[in-house]
Amino acid sequence: MSTVSEALRDEEIRAGGGRTVAGVVNSIETLEGAGFLVRRPFPKASFSEFDPFLLLDEMGPMTLAPGKAKGAPDHPHRGFETVTYLLSGEMEHKDSQGHAGKLSAGDVQWMTAGAGVVHSEMPSAEFQRTGGTLHGFQLWVNLPRQNKMMQPRYQEIPAARIPTARTDDGLVTVRVVAGEALGARAVIETVTPIMYLHFTLRPGSRVSQPVPQDYNAFAYIIDGEGVFGADGERAIDGQMVMFASDGDDVMIANPVDAESELDVLLIAGVPLDEPVARYGPFVMNTEAEIYQAIEDYRSGRIGAINF
Ligand code: FE
Numbered sequence: 001m002s003t004v005s006e007a008l009r010d011e012e013i014r015a016g017g018g019r020t021v022a023g024v025v026n027s028i029e030t031l032e033g034a035g036f037l038v039r040r041p042f043p044k045a046s047f048s049e050f051d052p053f054l055l056l057d058e059m060g061p062m063t064l065a066p067g068k069a070k071g072a073p074d075h076p077h078r079g080f081e082t083v084t085y086l087l088s089g090e091m092e093h094k095d096s097q098g099h100a101g102k103l104s105a106g107d108v109q110w111m112t113a114g115a116g117v118v119h120s121e122m123p124s125a126e127f128q129r130t131g132g133t134l135h136g137f138q139l140w141v142n143l144p145r146q147n148k149m150m151q152p153r154y155q156e157i158p159a160a161r162i163p164t165a166r167t168d169d170g171l172v173t174v175r176v177v178a179g180e181a182l183g184a185r186a187v188i189e190t191v192t193p194i195m196y197l198h199f200t201l202r203p204g205s206r207v208s209q210p211v212p213q214d215y216n217a218f219a220y221i222i223d224g225e226g227v228f229g230a231d232g233e234r235a236i237d238g239q240m241v242m243f244a245s246d247g248d249d250v251m252i253a254n255p256v257d258a259e260s261e262l263d264v265l266l267i268a269g270v271p272l273d274e275p276v277a278r279y280g281p282f283v284m285n286t287e288a289e290i291y292q293a294i295e296d297y298r299s300g301r302i303g304a305i306n307f
Contacts, residue, residue, distance in 0.1 A: 106159025
């Protein structure tokens, strides 16, 4: 245990303690879409969801030769939201509502599939031509029963419009995709209360982020090795840290002897506590609703990409 984390422990104890760590989860590596490699802490056989979150995929980082980038061709979604956050590379998407867009480094697409869209998520023509490093995330956020069949909605926020903030000592920066941190408030609106924060911590720094006790909260380590929670649990890139629901804030630190910055996603949300019926790209409450979704997709009622 480094002196930094010991000091933090003392401070947390004095402050009444932040949340402790309930567990550290390793990612599995799996192929998605047309065959691109992702790291996935969940879902997997032993761990199907972290209510209200259904999936987290880290795409890359991988260096792709020209012509070798792969994507996810036309496929449907219903009953939840997909959140794409790109750190490097360039993706293009199109959907059955006639919507098209491009995502570059730092951009976020928060897509509320609701009643349903068919979309494609592919490397841009330019990225396909040049090749390069692809790195990004996709998070699936479940929708409550009353919003599952809502009108699809897109929120596409370019990197420059994602609010950022830093601690007074300048050692910790945050990009606020959803929720609020270090005095900055997200521009993205969420259906249920969700926090999606990207923290970058220089060695020898720490941050204590308020997270209301009724939120389920986890951290995913993008890069580096960090110290988490009131008990100073260590975790490295590719691991997910689940916080217990035993406090109103979450502590993240990068030890003073760290060799690199610590890059972390802190994601939290109020659990829906509803039954989850799930089949591939459809997430509903009942099996009958899943059969309906499959039927609607097969008969073309969710639509098709026509351009
Ligand atoms: Fe998709």
